[in-house]
Amino acid sequence: MNLPRDIQRERLYYIEFLALFSGQVSRKDLTSRFGISEPAATKDLSLYGELAPSMLRYDLRRKCYVFDGGQPYFEHNVEQALHALAGDGAVDYDPSRTKRIPGWVNSSIKRQVPLELAAALTRAIDQRQWVVAEYSSLSTGARSRRLSPLALVNDGLRWHIRCFEHERKEFRDFALTRFERVKADGESAVTLSEDREWNNEISLRLTPHPKAAHPETICTDYDMRGGAKTVQLRACLVGYFLRHWHVDYTADASGNPRAQQLFLSNRDEVRQAGVPEWALDV
Incomplete structure (x- = not known):
């Protein structure tokens, strides 16, 4: 051939x-x-x-x-594939064709998810199937769960699968690296339109930390206008965003301004808008 x-x-x-x-x-x-x-x-x-x-x-x-x-x-590179599926990159069969210049990217310490496992979950999302999955959590360890996978979520550090968990009857995020086995087991009637936290958009108002020595530098870093930046997010993603960007979301700005350069100035409004309970836990 x-x-x-x-x-x-x-x-x-x-x-x-x-x-x-x-x-x-x-x-x-x-x-x-x-x-x-x-x-x-x-x-x-x-x-x-x-x-x-x-x-x-x-x-x-x-x-x-x-x-x-x-x-x-x-x-297939699973990480590249997930970014392409989530609309964050092109599908390219030969990444080596990309022009190279001197640089460095820190290596990741997270688990490399097997191709067949990631693909089984994305197929379930696309084909609207529910799956039986072996999944490990910090609270219960490894056990079998009946899930309807609905969407890919990247929190900036790792991938999650937005699912409906049938046993608990609630929409939740499941870390992709914690799946062990996945088996499609029938058509699912659950849709994202039923997921309140997915469909609820929240506005975060970010400002330089009140205790920052040079707030103008932070304004430049994050392209702030008038000393603030507004970010629109799905409610279920707010907690990930705040942690990924090291935002101080305490009520009294008690965080370390050198470690947490950004401050959530509309904390009460965000809480009342309906974010998950854990999102604003300190």
Whole structure:
């Protein structure tokens, strides 16, 4: 078999990416993304089927190719894939093509989530399925949970899956690194439209810390206008944001201004707006 050229290889990678992380791929996906004809898209799908014969099967009811549980042909970086799925980056089959300049990025100490585990969860989100998952928490340790995965959430440090937990009958965030096993187990009727904390938008008013020696420097760092910056967030993400940006959200600005340069000046308003209880715990 002749190996595909780079331009076609990119389309083949995209076929696999959609199948693996969303559970299905069609000719329309290729024609819309790459501007190719339907016959060319059909040819790409056929070629991919030769390269990875166990990955796809054609679903007559859906009229598209669906993931069939096989071994991927390409290598996938889970972190990059999640950013692409969340709309925070392009799908690129060859990151080495990116131009390099001298620099350094600190390495992460968090667990590298297995590809098959992350993909099982993103497929469940896309296909609206509920799953049985083995999940470890700090309060209960490892146990099986029945979840309906609904969305990806990145708090700036790690990924979470926004889910409805059927046993507790509530919407919660589950750290991706704490999942051990995931098995799709049927269609889920739960939707994000029912998640109050997801749909409730909160305004945070951030100012330089009241005890900062040079507040004008902080204003420059964060592009503040009039000594403040307003940030719109979903209610369920407020706690993550405050901790990631080291915001002092105490009522009396008792935090260390060198460690917490930002201050939440509308704390009472944020609490009354309906954030999770833990979000403003000190």
